[in-house]
Amino acid sequence: MSNLPTSVEFHEEGPREGFQMEPTTYPLADRAALIDALSASGLKQIQVASFVSPRAVPQMADASELFAAITKRPGTRYTALWLNDNGFERARACEQVDLDGKLMFYTTEPFSQRNNNCSVAEMRERQLGWLDRYIALGIPVEKAYVITAFGCNLGGAVPLSAVTDQVRWLVDACADRRVPLPAVYLADTMGWAHPEEIKRRVGAVREIVPQAQMGLHLHDTRGVGGANVYAALQMGVRLFDSSVAGLGGCPFAGHTHGGAAGNICTEDMVFMCQELGIEAGIDLEALIEAARLAERIIGRSLSGHVMHSGSLAATKR
Amino acid sequence: MSNLPTSVEFHEEGPREGFQMEPTTYPLADRAALIDALSASGLKQIQVASFVSPRAVPQMADASELFAAITKRPGTRYTALWLNDNGFERARACEQVDLDGKLMFYTTEPFSQRNNNCSVAEMRERQLGWLDRYIALGIPVEKAYVITAFGCNLGGAVPLSAVTDQVRWLVDACADRRVPLPAVYLADTMGWAHPEEIKRRVGAVREIVPQAQMGLHLHDTRGVGGANVYAALQMGVRLFDSSVAGLGGCPFAGHTHGGAAGNICTEDMVFMCQELGIEAGIDLEALIEAARLAERIIGRSLSGHVMHSGSLAATKR
Incomplete structure (x- = not known):
């Protein structure tokens, strides 16, 4: 019908995009558990945190500790964001980051x-x-x-x-x-x-x-x-960055009404690709569980859709 | 680039789809105010209510009273849903419905x-x-x-x-x-x-x-x-049904997790069409105000995006 690719890759940014914009810092163990739930779905790349100024983004001050708390899954890369030399050197020094x-x-x-x-x-x-x-x-x-x-x-x-x-x-x-x-x-x-x-x-x-x-x-x-x-x-x-449960949004982006600035939602887009017959290499049901865990951690309803409606796996069978 | 139409029409279903699925019945004056805010945006058709069994859908029992409470705007059609002869006859008897x-x-x-x-x-x-x-x-x-x-x-x-x-x-x-x-x-x-x-x-x-x-x-x-x-x-x-603020969802549709079953969001889709250069005949800013009114009436955050982020009108100017 059209020039759709046969496979795609979603790089997960929820842990970084999602938690950097929250007014509070969530427990490190919760964030590590979310990252482990994400890797269990088969995601090939997860951006764990950013090495940026702790004054500007205090939520990311414990980036190195978070990397140390993850249970690394073979086949998943655990990346980080940096915006300058100093951040890159901190990411390198951490020794846990897939650079x-x-x-x-x-x-x-x-x-x-x-x-x-x-x-x-x-x-x-x-x-x-x-x-x-x-x-x-x-x-x-x-x-x-x-x-x-x-x-x-x-x-x-x-x-x-x-x-x-x-x-x-x-x-x-x-x-x-x-x-x-x-x-x-x-x-x-x-x-x-x-x-x-x-x-x-x-x-x-x-x-x-x-x-x-x-x-x-x-x-x-x-x-x-x-x-x-x-x-x-x-x-x-065939390469997309996205966030589980639609988490995220840049704290410095200057939106007028505060809300709904999240990234495209990983599990919704994986669902769409699966329906289109495009291989994403993801266990969608496991990813939906990770999205629901994100919602429990954040403590409010998140914007993802499939996490609330369920996929079509059970109904189509 | 592609075969996009030059104009589209969105038929608003939020007042019917949105309120029929809420567990409580909202004040009639609030619902009438929302419909008036919607018509003020230039919407050509608004589905106000359904004439269905008040036992099955008690939220729609006052459909006739709601029609009487609207301030009708010339150029807008005020329609209703019916599922059987009885419902149709009630809609006819109301005399306010654009059949x-x-x-x-x-x-x-x-x-x-x-x-x-x-x-x-x-x-x-x-x-x-x-x-x-x-x-x-x-x-x-x-x-x-x-x-x-x-x-x-x-x-x-x-x-x-x-x-x-x-x-x-x-x-x-x-x-x-x-x-x-x-x-x-x-x-x-x-x-x-x-x-x-x-x-x-x-x-x-x-x-x-x-x-x-x-x-x-x-x-x-x-x-x-x-x-x-x-x-x-x-x-x-070029014809789409949609709901302001993404309201809606059928109470009998049997979704497994309850949420996020709403219709496509009128103002988000009007925004997209405008960006694509497709005329929708809608005052987007007025429609966004109607969406925010819907959110105040329902009393919780609704799933529409542009209503929270703002359109690009101010930034692009």
Whole structure:
């Protein structure tokens, strides 16, 4: 019918995206139990925590302790987020983190300043340092994120050229160093994307780096997340970041009404892919159990759907 | 890019779908105020209530009083649901209802019994009576619903032929009476549809009645509602039932975990259409205000997204 991929990969971001935005810090044992429940579902990659300023994000101050508390499952990578050299060195020092060589680019000055305390150009220059550091340490460069690639609550509309310029610059930087660029992720950090724009921007970036896989980091801020995933699938995209139970949202994204800024919901999207005949390599029922555990830990109803309605497994049998 | 329509129509079902499933009956004045807020957004059709058994659905016992309490806006039709002759006669007797000549077909025995207390075949035969009654009263036949057209929690998978058989039968019945069939709606009453199945079933029904408009009544039970709307838009579908704030869900649908069975959310889908450049004829900001009013009336956080995040109107300006 269309150009859907035969398999997809969801990288779980709930533990980091979800708990960083909560006003309280939840017990470490609860967070470790959630991560273990997530890995039991077969997720291949889980972002456990961020190594960022404990002053800015106190919920993530115990990132190293959390890594130590996880029961690691073979076949699952346990990754972390860092935004600067200091964070990367803390992640390295932790020794428990599966270090994925990632790069990050901004598209608007106000969000670059607010999230990373530097200008768009400064962040870009810093990526040369990250690149060289990864190469020196033997960490393969794995992916680059273009943040707020569809629009920004603080900076407004983001022209396509703001995205493609960063990608072109990075392609040159990688070529200079003779390292491949395996994947480019477009992040809809604040839920501005719509399905046709997903197609347009994925297509435009793919023209620049046809050899790289395209990935998407999507938020379901305005109820269009599922449609955006479907549009991406139609473009053959097979890498997605997502959050169990729809947890998450960036604390610095500046939404006007506070709520509903979560990532696309892992189990809902796994459900959709399964229904579409696309292999996600996930035990959906186990993932739903993890989502319900997340709800019990957070202590309020979360935005995931399948966790409340149940999948169709029992009824279809 | 694709075959998207230039305009769409959302028919609001929140007042009926939303309040029928709540355990308590909310004050009539609140419900009337919500309907007035909805009409102020420019919605062309609002289903106000159902004329069904007050024993089965006590929340709808005051349907006539509710119709009397609305401030009617020119340009908005105020419709109602009925499931049998008795309900239709009550709707007629109310004299405030914009009577739309609609027909209803089931696809599975258990849901037909549970929702309508008759078999699939009996319901179909009854539609001949409804048809003749509409014709006798000068009410144009407007649309036919195929209920649980994608699957049924009680009856399991629904083969495509169960849908197309009903449509073919109806086409013959209309031809016999020389009345046109302007629209056929496929109802995903329990959230079984996925985007490719939307395309397949819309395409199959359209082959049988190419002259009829296709409509969809979708529930976002499993988080795939938005993707289903986008798939339908790609098929050129321009008629959708939806609920403000994502209210709703059928009390007899038999979901295992109770929650998240609501209809697709009107303001989220209007937002998506606007972003896609599709005219919905709605003042989105006014609709968001109506959604927030619904949340205040219901007294708990509802599942709509744009009502919590805000639209992009202010940021894009």
